[in-house]
Amino acid sequence: MEIKVRQLTICEVAADGGAISLGFEDVAGNPAAVSVSLSQIGALIMTLPGLPEAALKARYGDQSLRYAYPLASWMLEQSTDTTQRIITLETEEGFKVRFSIPKDEQSLLGEALTQPMPGMTVRPN
DSSP states (O other): OOOOOOEEEEEEEOSSSSSEEEEEEEEESSSEEEEEEHHHHHHHHHHHHGHHHHHHHHHHHTTTTTOOOOEEEEEEESSSSEEEEEEEETTTOOOOEEEEHHHHHHHHHHHHHHHHTTTTOOOOO
């Protein structure tokens, strides 16, 4: 069954934390919802971020296009595993993503951010 969504209306977590619910209104104005179990939320989350970029490439036929979220803030934390740090990147709209960074990668990332990028390809966002 394919449902064409006009607008997202609500996103909520089940009281027991076992699922999320995405409520929406279809193009005819009918309310509907999709419930996703906790075991499938990770698969959904890992799939969604790549879709806008795939859509851009398909629409414009340009494989160099990238979908970039403007960074509003970031935070670095020490993990309970002392060989890892956690970096949180956030947009103004509140979209957050967290990565754990192994100790070896921390230095490489810091160096990469401070070095000029010769021959850098400028890509529109």
